[in-house]
Amino acid sequence: MSAAPFEGLNMIHPETYAKHGYPHELWKWLRHNDPVHFVEQPEGAGPSYWAITRHADITEISKQPDKFLNNPRLTIGHLPEDRTDEFPDTLIQMDNPRHRVFRRLIAHRFQPAALRRMHADIEDIGKEIVDALVQNDYGECDFVEKVSAPLPIAVLGWLLGAPKSDWPLLFDWTNRIIGAGDPDFQAEGSTPVEAARATMVELFTYFAKQLEEKKKNPADDLMTLFTQMEVDGKKLELMDQLAWCLIIVVAGNETTRNGTSGGMLAFVENPDQIRRLQEDPSLLAPAVEECVRWSTPIIHFARTAACDYELRGKQIREGDPLALFYGSGNRDEDVFDDPYSFRIDRNPNRHLGFGVGEHFCVGSHLARLEMQIAYKNLLPRIEEVELAGPVERLHSSLVGGVKKLPIRYKLKPIA
Numbered sequence: 001m002s003a004a005p006f007e008g009l010n011m012i013h014p015e016t017y018a019k020h021g022y023p024h025e026l027w028k029w030l031r032h033n034d035p036v037h038f039v040e041q042p043e044g045a046g047p048s049y050w051a052i053t054r055h056a057d058i059t060e061i062s063k064q065p066d067k068f069l070n071n072p073r074l075t076i077g078h079l080p081e082d083r084t085d086e087f088p089d090t091l092i093q094m095d096n097p098r099h100r101v102f103r104r105l106i107a108h109r110f111q112p113a114a115l116r117r118m119h120a121d122i123e124d125i126g127k128e129i130v131d132a133l134v135q136n137d138y139g140e141c142d143f144v145e146k147v148s149a150p151l152p153i154a155v156l157g158w159l160l161g162a163p164k165s166d167w168p169l170l171f172d173w174t175n176r177i178i179g180a181g182d183p184d185f186q187a188e189g190s191t192p193v194e195a196a197r198a199t200m201v202e203l204f205t206y207f208a209k210q211l212e213e214k215k216k217n218p219a220d221d222l223m224t225l226f227t228q229m230e231v232d233g234k235k236l237e238l239m240d241q242l243a244w245c246l247i248i249v250v251a252g253n254e255t256t257r258n259g260t261s262g263g264m265l266a267f268v269e270n271p272d273q274i275r276r277l278q279e280d281p282s283l284l285a286p287a288v289e290e291c292v293r294w295s296t297p298i299i300h301f302a303r304t305a306a307c308d309y310e311l312r313g314k315q316i317r318e319g320d321p322l323a324l325f326y327g328s329g330n331r332d333e334d335v336f337d338d339p340y341s342f343r344i345d346r347n348p349n350r351h352l353g354f355g356v357g358e359h360f361c362v363g364s365h366l367a368r369l370e371m372q373i374a375y376k377n378l379l380p381r382i383e384e385v386e387l388a389g390p391v392e393r394l395h396s397s398l399v400g401g402v403k404k405l406p407i408r409y410k411l412k413p414i415a
């Protein structure tokens, strides 16, 4: 076996992603040489874990939720674990039978049929945001600030039923929770865990008030739904209602934002694909799929083995943590032709960007819709586009975040 490239590269350290982006060379080497690779973490760091890098293995594990659990940890950290039970588990931290019961309470709200009902409103929210960019024929902006950041939080704020004036607050809180390890979002004098916890308290205090309000004045929104949900004939406890608010706002915000930014960056780097979309607008849906594969906003989620399990000759023991590297699965040569090319007409595109199996992303249709709206209102008008400065990445090994995407563009006149 040849030596692994970048031997010292830490696959779960937030800085790796901020400095180098995704470690594609290392993942490729692992897929070919040691796809079920045990990573020993030093004393005083996070847990040692199995790095799973092949598409087939990520799928095999994700489709056996009773053998590979989401509890007690959803991510592998590079610091000692500091878990307390002061916050309730959200959907994605649950295992069966509870997970299936809870998932059923919400899944219907995000199905295509339900979204069709809201399509026009979501389209209006998206169009208003993108329209600000296309007022003049030339422009320069940070695409994250102008489009990919405001769009998902506006849509989620609207879906939840939060007043428009509060959307910036939601935006700030989710940034601080997901980017707790990022210097730009970190409160001075606090560790990432303390910072995330303090933000969660603020977020929960806010939502507790809002939920109280929804009980008095129900509306057709998600917060009202959370106050009315029942399990075994009983309404959910306040903490469980809060956990719903949290998962929707956290899971639906940074992911979509980074999928939209990552896709835009891919278009900027591959202008021929913008032309291709302009020539054939029916490629919008496959283009969004390719943007999700290409950017793979969720870098990894963890599982914990509930029993001994043999995978590719390696003996995984009960209690062992595993990291599923979706970004690696999405470049797997066994599944994708020419995986390192960004091709908007890729078909089939069995990417793992939204996960696979039991916990497959509840919001995938919504995310696709938002990304389609962002691109469809902008890309057909692009004459030229280029980077106007360096791309800055988030310090996180959970969400592969683009913090800044400065672009300069020239638009075609409206036909």
Ligand code: HEM
Pocket: 062, 091, 092, 093, 103, 156, 247, 248, 251, 252, 253, 255, 256, 257, 259, 260, 292, 296, 297, 298, 301, 326, 352, 353, 354, 355, 356, 357, 358, 359, 360, 361, 362, 363, 364, 366, 367
């Ligand atoms: C491009 C955008 C998005 C990406 C890349 C993404 C990715 C993912 C991934 C990888 C998972 C875990 C799947 C697994 O373990 O197999 C997940 C779960 C989840 N996502 Fe998304 N997501 C996105 C947008 C959204 C949106 C817009 C929402 C809702 C508003 C959402 C809500 C959820 C929820 C609730 C779960 C947990 C499902 C469960 O545990 O059963 N996501 N997402």
